[in-house]
Amino acid sequence: AQKVTQAQTEISVVEKEDVTLDCVYETRDTTYYLFWYKQPPSGELVFLIRRNSFDEQNEISGRYSWNFQKSTSSFNFTITASQVVDSAVYFCALNDYKLSFGAGTTVTVRA
């Protein structure tokens, strides 16, 4: 069974539009960690954010924000006022006893 589901395979927007990436996870553990990683066209994987299961406080960092809702097992990610440099594949990941990645969402931001 898939532990991390990213429902959107691809999202295409015009620059300055907001983009929200959905992530739903599945775990029986009460202690776990959630992550978002970015993979730009150059191919490297870049860590963006980490959240633990006891911290449901949402966070804003510049143009990025995250919405963690334990009740719905969701950890969504929003890019506000998107830019061309935001074009990348974004991965949601869950670490309970093992790190599991979602399939990724390809975001294309057009000028």
Added chain:
Amino acid sequence: NAGVTQTPKFQVLKTGQSMTLQCAQDMNHEYMSWYRQDPGMGLRLIHYSVGAGITDQGEVPNGYNVSRSTTEDFPLRLLSAAPSQTSVYFCASSSKGQGAGYEQYFGPGTRLTVT
């Protein structure tokens, strides 16, 4: 610090050949792992190690061997390459083991093609 390094960056193998993908980290991390990335499937864990001399299987271990003789190095061996092993391989390390909230530091990846 160089972080996590991987060699080679690209490799083409014929079916049945063997090879070793190298991975090294200079951050004194205990935990190291290998993932493969295939289109539409995210990253899948192949093998991992929680310290020198300790390794275990991940989600897709068949056809791969690992060993961890030092903290720094974690090579991945393909014993008899198959076309199904065509993929991009990432090595990663972190300062704590599984279940912990430490982010993984990824290497640049090795693109392997098996013909």
